[in-house]
Amino acid sequence: MPLKIRAVVLVLAVIAGALSFAHLHDLAQAAGQTGWKAWAYPVSVDLLLVCVLHRLRADRSVTAWFWFLIALVASLGANIATAGxxxxxxxxxxxxxxxxxxxxxxxxxxxxxxxxxxxxxxPAPAPPATTPAPDIDPEPAPTTEPEPLAPAEPEPESLAPAEPVPALPQAPAPALPPALVDHARKVADDHRTRTGSAIDTATLRARLGIPEDLAGAIVAQLA
Structure with missing residues (x-):
């Protein structure tokens, strides 16, 4: 609705409401209701009418229509009664x-x-029942003839056994100084006392700061 039409409707509603309010007040005052009571009657009639109209928007039951007629007769009758x-x-x-x-x-x-x-x-309407589609047998897959097997490749001739590689001469074990062996034995005994297990090559090498082959030879001698 355009703004100008809304303004016209608003002015019309204000004028009509004011006239109806005044007629209800005059009728209530003439019927013996004086003071604030005469002003409360128009409010009660108009509020009941508004309440009924709001109710009719959601519920068009017989009860709502009955009270709509009551409020309409009260408002319309008061306006007509004051017309002489x-x-x-x-x-x-x-x-x-x-x-x-x-x-x-x-x-x-x-x-x-x-x-x-x-x-x-x-309640929401139930969805229409769908009839199951008839089972359609799938088309048979085209038969393909098996491909001919490729001829087996001839087995390679057995290779002759390789000649044994002569073993390389082992390097002589490093000489173990007796003093170093005695010191290593003390370190190993201390390690066994603290941990409950024999010392290994890496631990002995770290404790004595000696090469790995020398530590391995000492561990082998202490075992």
Whole structure:
């Protein structure tokens, strides 16, 4: 809706609301409701009407339509009564009774509209049943003739046994100085006392700072 149309509708709603409010106030005051009570009647009628309209947007039940008619008759009847149909100087007794009983009626209607359960949403439609597609036998795979086996390659002739390689002469074991052997024996005994196992070549080499072959020869002699 364009902005100008909204402004026109807003002005129209304000004017109509003000006139209806004034007519309800005049009727309540003529029926014996003075002071703030005369001003509260228009508020109760208009609020009940707004509450019913809000309820009708979500629930178009018989109860909602019933209270809509009650609020509409109360608002429309008050506006018509102030147009000279009734003598506001001598209000009949039945109108005084209606005006006096309106607060209880409006409170009852608003309470019922607020506390009535909301309509349950329609269940989602079940998806249409799909009929299973008929089983279609797959096309037979084309038969292929087996390829002819390749002729076996002739086994290679057995190779003649290789001639044994003469063993290289072993290097003579390094000479072990007696003093070094005695010192290594003390280190090995200390290692066995602390760890419970015999010393190995790497540990002895690290402890004495000697070459690996010399440490291996000493470990072999101490074993």
């Amino acid at each position: 149909v009734l003598d506001l100087e001598h209000v009949p007794a039945w109108l005084r009774i209606l005006v006096a009983g309106w607060p209880a009626l409006a409170f009852l209607g608003g309470t019922l509209l607020v506390h009535s359960p909301n309509p349950t949403a329609d």
